[in-house]
Amino acid sequence: MTGFLNGAYFVINYIIDMGASVMLPIIIAILSIILGVKVGKAIRAGLMIGVGFVGMGLIVDMMNANMGPAAQAMANRLGVSLSIVEVGWPGMSGVTWGSIVATIAIPLAIAVNLIMFALKLTKTINIDIWNVWHMAFTGAIAYAVTGNLWIGLLGVVFHAVISYKLGDLWAPLLNDYFGLESLTAPHGTSAYMAPIACLVDAIIEKIPGLNKVNLSIEGLQEKIGVLGEPVVIGGILGTIIGFLAGYGPQEALPLGIKMSAVMVLMPRMIKCIMDGLLPLSERAKEVMHNHFGDDADFYIGLDPAVLLGDPEVVTAGIIFIPITLFIAIIMPGNRILPFGDLATIGFFIAIAVAVHKGNLFRTLISGSCIMAMTIWITNQTVPWTTKLGQSVGAVGANETLAAMDQGGSPLTYIFTQLFTRENMAGLIVIAAIYIVCMVFAVMHSRARQAELDASMDEEY
Amino acid sequence: MKKKVIVACGGAVATSTIAANKVVELCKNNGIDVEICQCRISEIASNLPADLIVTTSNVRRDYGIPLIKGMPFISGMGVEKTEANILKVLNK
Numbered sequence: 168m169t170g171f172l173n174g175a176y177f178v179i180n181y182i183i184d185m186g187a188s189v190m191l192p193i194i195i196a197i198l199s200i201i202l203g204v205k206v207g208k209a210i211r212a213g214l215m216i217g218v219g220f221v222g223m224g225l226i227v228d229m230m231n232a233n234m235g236p237a238a239q240a241m242a243n244r245l246g247v248s249l250s251i252v253e254v255g256w257p258g259m260s261g262v263t264w265g266s267i268v269a270t271i272a273i274p275l276a277i278a279v280n281l282i283m284f285a286l287k288l289t290k291t292i293n294i295d296i297w298n299v300w301h302m303a304f305t306g307a308i309a310y311a312v313t314g315n316l317w318i319g320l321l322g323v324v325f326h327a328v329i330s331y332k333l334g335d336l337w338a339p340l341l342n343d344y345f346g347l348e349s350l351t352a353p354h355g356t357s358a359y360m361a362p363i364a365c366l367v368d369a370i371i372e373k374i375p376g377l378n379k380v381n382l383s384i385e386g387l388q389e390k391i392g393v394l395g396e397p398v399v400i401g402g403i404l405g406t407i408i409g410f411l412a413g414y415g416p417q418e419a420l421p422l423g424i425k426m427s428a429v430m431v432l433m434p435r436m437i438k439c440i441m442d443g444l445l446p447l448s449e450r451a452k453e454v455m456h457n458h459f460g461d462d463a464d465f466y467i468g469l470d471p472a473v474l475l476g477d478p479e480v481v482t483a484g485i486i487f488i489p490i491t492l493f494i495a496i497i498m499p500g501n502r503i504l505p506f507g508d509l510a511t512i513g514f515f516i517a518i519a520v521a522v523h524k525g526n527l528f529r530t531l532i533s534g535s536c537i538m539a540m541t542i543w544i545t546n547q548t549v550p551w552t553t554k555l556g557q558s559v560g561a562v563g564a565n566e567t568l569a570a571m572d573q574g575g576s577p578l579t580y581i582f583t584q585l586f587t588r589e590n591m592a593g594l595i596v597i598a599a600i601y602i603v604c605m606v607f608a609v610m611h612s613r614a615r616q617a618e619l620d621a622s623m624d625e626e627y
Numbered sequence: 628m629k630k631k632v633i634v635a636c637g638g639a640v641a642t643s644t645i646a647a648n649k650v651v652e653l654c655k656n657n658g659i660d661v662e663i664c665q666c667r668i669s670e671i672a673s674n675l676p677a678d679l680i681v682t683t684s685n686v687r688r689d690y691g692i693p694l695i696k697g698m699p700f701i702s703g704m705g706v707e708k709t710e711a712n713i714l715k716v717l718n719k
Binding site for chain 2: 256257260294295297298345346347350386388389392393395396397398434435437438441442445448449452456467469470471472473474475476477478481510511513514
């Protein structure tokens with residue numbers, strides 16, 4: 168028996184040592200075949216994941232090689248501290264899928280979901296395998312930092328349990344504001360940051376005068392045209408940072424083009440990973456559907472991307488590009504230069520918009536709190552995300568890796584800090600703020616459900 | 628004639644990949660020659676003209692061409708009706 172275990176251990180380690188771009192394709196292909204995907208299709212899926220991983224590595228390398236020194240030079244020249252360019256969720260999700268924890272996280276997250284549903288602890292059924300990466304991130308970080316796989320898996324369970332509860336909390340709001348009946352978006356940044364919006368909303372409601380204020384900007388997207396597109400944001404930001412770094416046009420303009428390339432190419436690379444996960448995620452969806460039928464009382468958990476088309480979310484997402492940069496500049500001691508997540512700030516604030524029922528004034532205030540907290544936490548998790556990036560071979564020994572999306576997650580921070588105890592003051596403050604916000608989130612969700620029930624009664 | 632379909636979602640990674648695959652499959656099964664352009668919602672305008680837009684989120688902006696919500700491809704509920712609507716537009 169020991170011989171067999173030692174043998175299995177040797178084989179697994181041998182595969183892990185070949186790196187994520189080999190390990191992942193093998194594991195995903197095997198997992199797909201086990202779940203009934205045809206062999207050829209499963210092999211193709213595995214290879215696509217490898218391709219996505221290699222592609223992501225190329226882009227992160229290029230970004231670090233070009234933007235890194237420019238941000239450093241800019242920081243030195245201007246006396247600001249923003250020297251770490253964040254890669255955003257596309258880069259961070261790719262790195263997370265490279266961790267061994269992420270692969271185990273898929274069945275683990277499904278199992279936690281089924282158990283919670285069976286015990287009536289949640290009404291959310293998550294059919295979105297892609298976004299399991301958010302749960303996997305907490306585990307992957309905890310594993311990379313502590314070196315203990317069990318703590319890593321516990322991290323996945325911790326994040327998964329909270330995600331499904333958040334799914335229950337936000338379902339009435341998604342129904343009411345976005346018109347998505349029986350659907351919810353349990354995972355991702357907007358779900359776990361929206362409790363902050365609930366607290367802000369409750370406070371504003373109590374302030375006479377302020378509670379009457381509403382702003383509205385009609386058709387901002389049409390007005391600014393291509394300025395809101397990732398390719399343009401990347402180009403402008405890259406060029407400006409080049410000039411601020413003291414580069415001449417001959418260096419600043421190529422930097423702009425390269426940053427446009429990062430913005431456009433990064434999601435295309437990550438899309439390959441999604442392509443590879445597709446057969447697996449479609450099978451998981453089928454299994455879930457067959458298991459629960461159509462008439463049971465549950466919320467289907469979807470990708471928060473379904474919220475990003477709402478006009479108020481789009482408008483707020485555009486306004487928050489400059490606001491986020493401004494917060495990053497004025498925050499004392501901040502080292503994070505927002506970049507990769509700028510084009511999709513909607514992912515941070517989409518549910519906050521629903522909390523405020525589309526009131527832009529309130530979204531601006533709560534969104535600023537959300538982005539400030541995100542940047543604050545991201546600063547503290549840089550050593551962790553860097554360690555994760557290095558452990559999967561996506562970043563070199565002297566490079567850093569940071570992302571606001573997930574890198575700035577209070578869930579990941581609180582969980583990992585519990586085991587590392589590097590910064591007890593930070594842990595206590597962030598945990599206290601977050602728990603208070605959660606209490607308000609529960610109250611807000613109940614009030615919105617009551618409103619929904621009341622309006623249903625009126626109709627009959 | 629080749630039809631161009633823009634499939635858009637929030638990040639051009641996850642949900643639009645699922646929807647795009649479904650549209651390709653649907654068109655293949657119905658003998659429609661189709662070209663897919665997968666992008667973010669904010670990039671739809673730049674990718675026009677097209678014959679149809681499929682989005683996986685609630686887009687209320689009018690682009691002057693038919694826009695169909697591809698949410699059922701993600702949730703798995705109401706897929707047949709959505710497929711019928713897509714075919715109706717593309718078979719015109």
